[in-house]
Amino acid sequence: MSTVQISASDVNKLRQQTGAGMMDCKKALTEANGDFEAAVDYLRKKGAKVAASRQDRESNEGVVIARTSADGKRGVVIELNCETDFVAKNADFVAFANTIADAAVNANPANLEALNQLPLNGVTIAEACVEQTGKIGEKIGVSKYEVIEGEKVVAYIHGNYRLGVLVALTAAPAGADEAGKDVAMQIAAMNPIAVDKDGVDATTINRELEIAKEQIRAEGKPEEMVEKIAAGKLNKFYKDSTLLNQEFVKDSSKTVAQFLSTVDKGLTVTAFKRVALGA
Secondary structure, rough: OOOOOOOOHHHHHHHHHOOOOOOHHHHHHHOOOHHHHHHHHHHHHHHHHHHHHHHOOOOOEEEEEEEEOOOOEEEEEEEEEOOOOOHHHHHHHHHHEEEEEEEEHHHHHOHHHHHHHOOOOOOEHHHHHHHHHHHHHOOEEEEEEEEEEEEEEEEEEEEOOOOEEEEEEOOOOHHHHHHHHHHHHHHHHOOOOEEHHHHHHHHHHHHHHHHHHHHHHOOOOHHHHHHHHHHHHHHHHHHHHEEEHOOOEEEEEHHHHHHHHHHHHOOOEEEEEEEEEOO
């Protein structure tokens, strides 16, 4: 049994250092005989145990953070999950998600696994999530990570951190930030499946054609007309489902491609990423 006297100031100091609860900090210092490093280890181990015990819990709440590099040529979007909306709205949880996004922007990891191994405050991001699980009492973890590059990348966060969008443009003319945000809002609202029809995979095209043909035959159209009508329906699918061909939500008289051309001749989108919470 420890004979070391644990003062309130020591407990508060450890709480400030770790973010753990007062009682947890007092117990950690008691168990560690007042040794701060050992107490931190104790809390981390406690967090690991909490994390392990919550692996079967659903963590579909959280936040999505989209961020760009200082030069505006690269963007990342991450999804950090928790179990309840109450935690997701907590300012400290949002701040933690932002530190992960900042680390991703600075280090440019290749994938989610590499992101989780990045250093953050003396531990890896994966370990920091375990520590947060210990402090908060909910399963915490990064579930999605996307990155794109371009001449101009614009980031947009929609709906109180529930959806993040990145848009890569071919150039950075005057007005590119505002135009990029407008296009990002379009992506958030309309959820296109590709930039243009050339980006639609063959499986999707074949499925849409087969559905169209069955619909046309069910309507009793002659077989010799099926292919032609199906091609028209496929073009309608491209117009509804690919970004550059969609009607621009702020001005339905223009497509997104036409809107971008009014900002700067030849300006277009090379890539986009859309991450919706829990999707």
